[in-house]
Amino acid sequence: MAIKKDISQAVIKRLPRYYRSLKLLSSENIKKVSSKELAEMLDITASQVRQDFSNFGEFGQQGYGYDVDKLKLEFEKIIGIDKTYNMIIIGAGNLGKALNSYSGFVSSGFNIISLFDIEDKSNENILSIDSLTKNFIEENSIDIAIITVNSDSAQSIADKLVKCGVKNIWNFAAIDLDVPKDVNIENMFMSDSLFVLTYKMNH
Amino acid sequence: MAIKKDISQAVIKRLPRYYRSLKLLSSENIKKVSSKELAEMLDITASQVRQDFSNFGEFGQQGYGYDVDKLKLEFEKIIGIDKTYNMIIIGAGNLGKALNSYSGFVSSGFNIISLFDIEDKSNENILSIDSLTKNFIEENSIDIAIITVNSDSAQSIADKLVKCGVKNIWNFAAIDLDVPKDVNIENMFMSDSLFVLTYKMNH
Numbered sequence: 001m002a003i004k005k006d007i008s009q010a011v012i013k014r015l016p017r018y019y020r021s022l023k024l025l026s027s028e029n030i031k032k033v034s035s036k037e038l039a040e041m042l043d044i045t046a047s048q049v050r051q052d053f054s055n056f057g058e059f060g061q062q063g064y065g066y067d068v069d070k071l072k073l074e075f076e077k078i079i080g081i082d083k084t085y086n087m088i089i090i091g092a093g094n095l096g097k098a099l100n101s102y103s104g105f106v107s108s109g110f111n112i113i114s115l116f117d118i119e120d121k122s123n124e125n126i127l128s129i130d131s132l133t134k135n136f137i138e139e140n141s142i143d144i145a146i147i148t149v150n151s152d153s154a155q156s157i158a159d160k161l162v163k164c165g166v167k168n169i170w171n172f173a174a175i176d177l178d179v180p181k182d183v184n185i186e187n188m189f190m191s192d193s194l195f196v197l198t199y200k201m202n203h
Numbered sequence: 204m205a206i207k208k209d210i211s212q213a214v215i216k217r218l219p220r221y222y223r224s225l226k227l228l229s230s231e232n233i234k235k236v237s238s239k240e241l242a243e244m245l246d247i248t249a250s251q252v253r254q255d256f257s258n259f260g261e262f263g264q265q266g267y268g269y270d271v272d273k274l275k276l277e278f279e280k281i282i283g284i285d286k287t288y289n290m291i292i293i294g295a296g297n298l299g300k301a302l303n304s305y306s307g308f309v310s311s312g313f314n315i316i317s318l319f320d321i322e323d324k325s326n327e328n329i330l331s332i333d334s335l336t337k338n339f340i341e342e343n344s345i346d347i348a349i350i351t352v353n354s355d356s357a358q359s360i361a362d363k364l365v366k367c368g369v370k371n372i373w374n375f376a377a378i379d380l381d382v383p384k385d386v387n388i389e390n391m392f393m394s395d396s397l398f399v400l401t402y403k404m405n406h
Contacts, residue, residue, distance in 0.1 A: 009246050010213070012402055016395035024379070043212050079398045080405035094301030101297060104377060104394070144400065168404050170397060174307060176227070186400035190391060191307070192219035194373060195282045197347065197389035199215055201371050202283035 007055050014052060015079055017042050022072040032065040084109040086141050087170075090157050091148035092117035092126045095172060099146060113140050118153060129157075134164045144168045151175045158185075210258050217255060218282055220245050225275040235268040287312040289344050290373075293360050294351035295320035295329045298375060302349060316343050321356060332360075337367045347371045354378045361388075 021041040025033055035049040042049070053059050056078055060066040076082045087105075089096045092115050099105070100115045114136075116127045136142075145166045149157050154173030161169060168184045171177055179185050224244040228236055238252040245252070256262050259281055263269040279285045290308075292299045295318050302308075303318045317339075319330045339345075348369045352360050357376030364372060365382055372388045374380055382388050 007406075012399055013395075015402055016392070016398040019398065020392065020395070078402065080401040081398065085401065094297050094304060098297030098301050108394070110397070143404070168400060170400055184400060184403040186396055186403065188393060188396045189219070189223070191311070192216075192223070193389055193391045194313070195219040195222065195284065196215055197371060197373055197387060198283040198288065199218055199281065200387040200389065201346070203210075 011052050011055060014042065014044070015075065018052075019072070019075040019079060019081075022068055022075060025068045026072050030068055033068050033071070034065040038066075081108060084111060085143040087112050087144040087146055088132070088140075088142050089115045089146045089148055090117075090129065090132070090161070091150075091153075091172075092121055092124070093148060093150075096146075096148035099148065110144075113142060118149065118157075129160070132160065132164060137164045137166055142166060144170055146170045146172065147177075148172045214255050214258060217245065217247070218278065221255075222275070222278040222282060222284075225271055225278060228271045229275050233271055236271050236274070237268040241269075284311060287314060288346040290315050290347040290349055291335075291343075291345050292318045292349045292351055293320075293332065293335070293364070294353075294356075294375075295324055295327070296351060296353075299349075299351035302351065313347075316345060321352065321360075332363070335363065335367060340367045340369055345369060347373055350374045350376055350380075352376060 018038065021038060022033075024041075034046075035053075036046040039046040039049045056074070059071055059074060073082075087110055089100055089112060092100075096115060096117070100112055105112060114127050115125075116129050116132050118129050120128060122128065145161045145168070147154055147157055147161075147169060151173045154171065154175055155177055158169060158171070158177040158179055162179055162183055167182065169177070169179065170186050170188065172188045172190075174189060174191065176187065177185060221241065224241060225236075227244075237249075238256075239249040242249040242252045259277070262274055262277060276285075290313055292303055292315060295303075299318060299320070303315055308315060317330050318328075319332050319335050321332050323331060325331065348364045348371070350357055350360055350364075350372060354376045357374065357378055358380055361372060361374070361380040361382055365386055370386055372380070372382065372386060373391065374388055375391045375393075377392060377394065379390065380388060
């Protein structure tokens with residue numbers, strides 16, 4: 001599978017949606033899917049589907065549709081969820097605790113190693129931010145840090161994470177964080193989704 | 204402001220991102236912004252910005268850039284956040300509690316009226332799902348219901364909400380829900396964001 005360089009953000013953002021559709025089809029025991037059917041599931045055009053797929057090589061034969069399970073596996077490889085990841089969470093408020101106890105992570109290969117907080121919550125088995133060190137990150141092979149502190153503390157936490165050698169950050173704080181270019185960051189701005197809903201309500 | 208019909212999902216999903224960029228510029232006291240600068244902030248092309256804006260009428264004069272504060276207000280109107288909304292949350296696990304205590308909602312005009320749960324949590328001031336009725340929805344002018352129960356219960360909760368007359372659902376459960384066509388639903392699939400991160404990590 002030869003993946004083209006410079007794949008657009010729009011295509012990358014559609015990958016999880018393709019994967020979700022394929023998982024659904026697979027769970028319904030559907031074996032074949034056409035680009036037209038996938039397009040309908042994603043609310044895009046069939047030519048967009050074919051164009052998206054062309055970034056990742058050949059997935060099927062024109063006119064015969066795609067093999068659902070095979071394509072699902074291809075997408076797992078492309079998205080990188082054919083592997084496991086070790087994660088930590090910084091911020092043991094309700095959101096941090098919700099993510100920490102979310103069973104869906106474990107079943108998808110995302111292991112949460114530890115939950116940290118700025119405040120002393122040692123009685124709840126939550127680690128102090130002071131014990132978050134370069135050593136800890138290395139010894140526990142931490143792949144991803146999740147930031148669930150409030151917006152005011154998020155940048156200083158991001159700085160600390162970068163200093164400790166964390167290369168991938170999933171940010172839930174409602175601000176854009178400055179990180180070096182070699183650090184991947186993905187923001188989970190929940191209000192974006194709420195605003196799409198209010199838009200729909202008003203039009 | 205004459206808004207065109209049939210605005211694509213892709214454009215709608217960019218609206219909150221334009222709004223976030225404009226809020227940031229405004230907070231930095233920047234008065235003017237060009238389509239090129241906005242395009243860079245959103246990681247799209249300037250012609251895409253102009254094309255997006257053309258759906259909503261005229262925002263500025265070619266070559267002069269846009270007035271940041273004026274454009275921010277226009278986007279508030281377009282997104283519909285120039286109004287207030289009453290919300291309820293169904294599912295008082297950690298995620299439901301996190302949303303219930305999120306102060307950002309109140310400051311943006313989103314009032315959480317009540318938190319419900321399937322289990323009896325009356326000692327925590329959480330309402331029983333049995334008290335969720337058509338009457339409750341009407342008397343409290345509920346605009347939006349947030350579903351934070353687990354995937355297994357989400358469809359039956361959605362059915363109950365629809366029966367009670369709820370017209371707008373913000374769904375955090377990791378499944379697509381079936382609702383009538385006149386009910387707006389917006390899904391907050393958090394793993395989509397995580398998968399974009401794992402994609403970036405692997406490419």
